[in-house]
Amino acid sequence: MKAAPFSYVRPDSIAEAVGALGQHGDDGRIIAGGQSLGAMLNMRLVMPKVLIDINRIEETSRIDVAFDHVRIGATVRQCDAMADKRLHATPLLSASLPHVGHYQTRNRGTICGSIAHADPSAELPLALLVSGGSVELRSRKKTRVVAANDFFVSTLTTARLADEMIVAALWPTAKPHTGHSFAEFAIRSGDYAIVAAAAEVQLDSDDRVVRLSVGLAGIGERPVLINTASFEGQKLSADVLDAIETNARQGIDPVNDLQASAQFRTHMAGVMARHVVFEALNRARSDVL
Amino acid sequence: MMLEVSAESEMAIRVTLNGVAREGNATPRMQLADFLRHVLHAYGTHVGCEHGVCGACTVLIDGRAVRTCMMFAIQADGADIQTVEGLASSPDKLTALQSAFQKNHALQCGFCTPGILMSCVQFLAERPQPDEAEIREMLSGHLCRCTGYHGIVEAIKEVVADKSTSSA
Known part of the structure; x- marks a missing residue:
């Protein structure tokens, strides 16, 4: 398998x-770490005339x-971000990075490249979405910032226009009294997730939810946020966790494939949504104390 | 000045391969793995899946373990590359890691071995005392169909243990 000719x-x-x-x-295509695009080029799933x-x-x-x-700039490699202590400020990004690919692919793969690729099972798009982050796009004419929820459109499809480059991903700094959790279910280490889930929970001093953000990947054409609006101001009781588990299963459209059925x-x-909310809740509580 | 190379043009690629300055020509679409093998005739690096899954073609680029099927030769111009040929100074003077692989039956057909060795070089330099879970996590980036990985894990653990006793 060799890439088609390109300039x-x-x-x-x-x-x-x-x-x-x-x-x-x-006709142009940007390559950063190339850990997704390289495979697509070799398999000729993409055949750009010009590689930038x-x-x-x-x-x-x-x-x-x-x-x-x-x-996080466009060419920041995943391994360098993992080693950077400043990522303590963005705990969900830190928690998701070890799940991305392998030791060897993280040596070259970039954070923005994974976001640009927009695989529906990928970890970093999910983490960016749940964090409430955004993507900074630049063309010859202008710079614009697009919220993650508007950026991810469908499988390998984003709101990036053909003349725009992702110059950075913007990850909000975690607020005080916030807990986070990232978990994924995959057959093998380093595989894309069959289902991945992420959560951020911010509590007030009375243990009530100030902000709750829960998302899933691997369950449709793009990562999605679970509807949690009705839980704000509430305490996260077992009933609320039950409701989150139910909400997570509604409105999603997973595929049947060799690895797992849509039903599974x-x-x-x-299961995963409940797990990450529970874990994030416990972390938020220990942060309040 | 932005470098521009047309699809049919060959560019002179200069690299340092195992400490030696080397040069060869490549069109933009040539994989780094193919450049190492077919242009520089360094056949120690093996090519398996060609889509970034098996890890057989892993080498060190500027000290980091990277799959050379996921990089084009033209991107490596100016890079410092270490391959399996750079490990042992002669066939009867294996490195401690290579000897441990031999002793622990960490290879059978040997196809995946060069890539795994190169990952280990970076991994053990960064983490001199890894636990088994960390070793297995690093190895998850390589496919080996002969050994079931057990011998590979044992070989790496032996090198780690020997290093800690010799430095103690």
Whole structure:
């Protein structure tokens, strides 16, 4: 399996990269770590005319900490982020990274690349969605920030336009008294999840929910948030956990495949949602104390 | 100046391979694995699945274990590359890791072994005292169909144990 022929450009700056994208449009494709795109190129699932290699751009390799978010540049590798202590500020990102691929693929794979690829079972899109994060897109003409919930459209499909480059992912800093949890069920270590779930729970001093965000991946064409609006201001009793488990199984459309039936995935969606909310709740409580 | 290479053009790729400056030509679509084997004739690196799953083609690029089927040669221009050929100074002077693989039956056909060895080099440099769970997590990036992994885990554990007694 060899990639179809492509021309290669290697920009040294974001300006050059978006210039090349603007010039080539749908014929151009950005490669960062290439741990998803490389396989798609070799299998000729994608055949861009021009490959735009952003790996040598300096300005995208940084992690910047602002007062309310951590900004992860387009070429920040997963292994480097995992080793960076500043990611304590974004515990859900830290918790999800060890589940992404393998030791060897994390050496080269990037956080933004996984988000750009938008596999419906992937961990980082789910974590970004549950964190309430967003994606910074740049074209020759403008920069815009798109919330994760609007960014992920469908399988391998995002709101990114053909002339736009993802220059960074923006991860909100966890608020005080917040607990988080990330869990996935997969047949083998390093596989994409059959079902993955993530939760963030923020409590007030009276143990009531200030914010509850729960999401699932592997259960449809994109990661989804479970409806939790009715639980705000409540205490997370066993009844509420039951309701979360029920809500998680509603409105999802998992596939049948060789690994798991749709029925099994639906069942697991409830189990996993309950598990991550419970774990996040306990972490939030220990943070309050 | 932005580098631009057309699909049919060959570019001179310069790398340091196991400490030696090497050069060869590649079109943009040539995988780094194919460049190492067919252009530089370094056949120690094996090519298995060609889509980033099996780990057979893993080498160290600037010190990091990377699958060379998921990288194009043109991306590696200027890189420092270490492959299995760089481990033993001669066939009868294996590294401690290679000797432990031999002793613990950590290979049978040997197809996956070069990649696994190169992952181990980085892994053990970063974590001199890994536990078995960490070893297995690292190994999950490699497929071996002969050994059932047990001998590989034992070999790595032996190297770790020997290192800790010799430094104690």
